Amino acid sequence: MLGLSQGYGRINQSREREHWPVSNELRSLLERVAQTDPGTAKEIRRHIDALQSRQQFGLSFERHLPESVSLTGRPISVGDKVRFLPPWGETVAESTATWIVTGFSGPKGGRVADLVDPRTKDEASRALVDLVFVADFRDPIYPGLVASGDPEERGGDTPFHTVINAENYHALESLLYTHKGAVDLIYIDPPYNTGGKAPWLYNDSFVDNDDNYRHSKWLAFMDRRLRVAKDILKSTGAIMVSIGDDEQHRLRMLMDQIFGVENQVAQLAVEMSTTSGPKTTNAQQGTIVKNVEYVLIYRRTAAFDTEVRHTPLYDGIEKWDANYPLWLNDDGTTELLYQRLDEEPAVRADIERFDLVRESGNRKGTFIGAPGMDLLLAASEAAREFILDNLTRIGRTDTPPVSGKNVDVPVGRWVEHQTDGRTYRLTRSSKGKIWQIYTLDRNYRTSDDYLPTFGRTVIRGDLWRGFYSDMGHVSNEGGVGFANGKKPIRLILNRPGFDAAAV
Structure with a gap:
């Protein structure tokens, strides 16, 4: 569930108990305690009610069970968490439960794993080849990166680039070992959670418009990643997050809570499309069509303003300014x-x-x-x-x-x-x-437009016009194609008025 909470006194206790807005995991634990010790469960509920009545102002959302991800190819050992793989040629597994491996039997080429369900204590066995390793996002990560190609020596002052192909949360956690407090700039382009044609994955399940918890799941998804991203930023660093209308307002409140309201740098409105093609028909029928997306920018600390060189961006203007006579x-x-x-x-x-x-x-x-x-x-x-x-x-x-x-x-x-x-x-x-x-x-001067020209310019503010020109050619950038969601290189090169390389 999702909502806003304000510290204006005690909330309605009877209503709070009726709706019982606690996390799924905590609810499950309370039910188990109530089966064996009702008195203790009642006391725990009383303390939870008291804590909830003192909820601070801010964004309140159900954080759901910790995310998990299936890691194919990862060897399975005793004590590991696993799930069943779907039968060959099918997409649905017999069970979506997570099991714990308690032992193995059988010859090396046909080993069978002994399993137990940690919630129900049910036991089962399954061929090892029919299982996949599962990692919860609360589990400690001990990263081991495997090279997928030979590094290219570019020489000189050319920066060294590394691409980590992994679940993004695990990739961020691995950077805590090598880059904690060392990153100048982070740009992320998360799922926009539109509920439309492009649902996104949460716990290996698609989240679409029919999911009543899609907003709180999205916030839980983003919260975990943004907190790790914050830890790898320098004190002078900043983060840029692209987002659309559906979650922009929630994302801003979430980032206010994680980075602090005082560290909000800007919210850019980026003109990513024009009213043309199918949008024209909708506009002619009275629909206000969407032409912009947003980029939220937060700094790590105030050192971003004092120790990083800031320079303006310039948009070209074709018309003469009559104020210069x-x-x-x-x-x-x-x-x-x-x-x-x-x-x-x-x-x-x-x-x-x-x-x-x-x-x-x-x-x-x-x-x-x-x-x-x-x-x-x-x-x-x-x-x-x-x-x-x-x-x-x-x-x-x-x-x-x-x-x-x-x-x-x-x-x-x-x-x-x-x-x-x-x-x-x-x-x-x-x-x-x-x-x-x-x-x-x-x-x-030379403008920072899609096609830079030398001429009269104005300093760009938080309205970034003309990126629909980039989007018309984005499929040709970088020599790598994406079915959808690809962002233009200029969006990063035109980072808003600060030079991370100067840090």
Whole structure:
């Protein structure tokens, strides 16, 4: 079961006993105790009720029996837990129970295992070849990795890569032996638990939309893995988790509890699709279609902010920004950029060619300015070259620094003002107000888009647009195909503004 609990006083005790919202494992233990010692079972129930009445605020979910996984190929010994394999050619086994091996009999080529059910104490025997080793996730893991190929020597500063092919929880636990507190960045792409066409496995059983416990099973599944992942992060490390609408809100609360609310860095909305194809029909019928997925980012500690280099990401912008009309002359005077474009012979020729001139008024025949910049820059190579050659001369005005409000700046001119190790450019308007000048070179650079371009950019925030372009070509990335769920490489390369390699 799943829900939110708040510490607002004692809960309704009669209702609590009626629904008995304890884990399956604890319920089973209580039933066994009640069969032999009802008084003790009643006392245990009383203590559980008291503990539940003091539930802290947060996400509360049934953690279910510990997960287990069948490990084919793992040798079976006395004391091991095993399950029956389905008969040859079938998919369903005679029993889904977990048995304990108590001994062996028979010749080496046809050994038979003696078994006992730890819950019912029933005994059985089964040919060893018809059994598979079972590991509970609470069992200690003693990892042994087997090489599946020869390592490639790449030389230089090229990082060393290792792929561990294993159940992901066991792979994470094995890293505790070699990388505890040593990992800069973790990215995981767990099951989205949509309940749709792609159910996921929990305890070797598919969890689909008909499972009343699918949300709490998913949370139990994620809780175990996130806690181990946290342990292998550096104090300066961070984790990124992709997720969809179905579990995003629950995952965020779970990560708040594991990593701490204060360590939440960002929640990215990533545009992974457009309203096209089958989605168009749904949208035309009034359905609000899904275009984004999410990436939750949490840091290990506050050292992530103080010891890791953070740099912004940039999205390209095709349209001209009309807020950059200012031209700075070397002699400290200012004028309009559009006037300088008009005075440049090669650019003026294109202005006339594309009919970007005023048709009336006292400025008839001059360049129309901002309304014509998009067309001019798209069609005129001379205009593009002029802008690129003069990025430090083209500017816009904004709020000045506090130290610059009393600087002596003549009207219509610009000056440099130095303070606190920084240099500012200031100007004064005809109304006497002082402004700071930001030049266009601060916004021109190579973008971080799917197809990077050099041009005007804006700093990307928590809305990551345009990844539908990556998704249209994701099957070709890395030379490895996936039926579904593959994420684009750029999602990792564009990690949000921090450089893990700088740690």
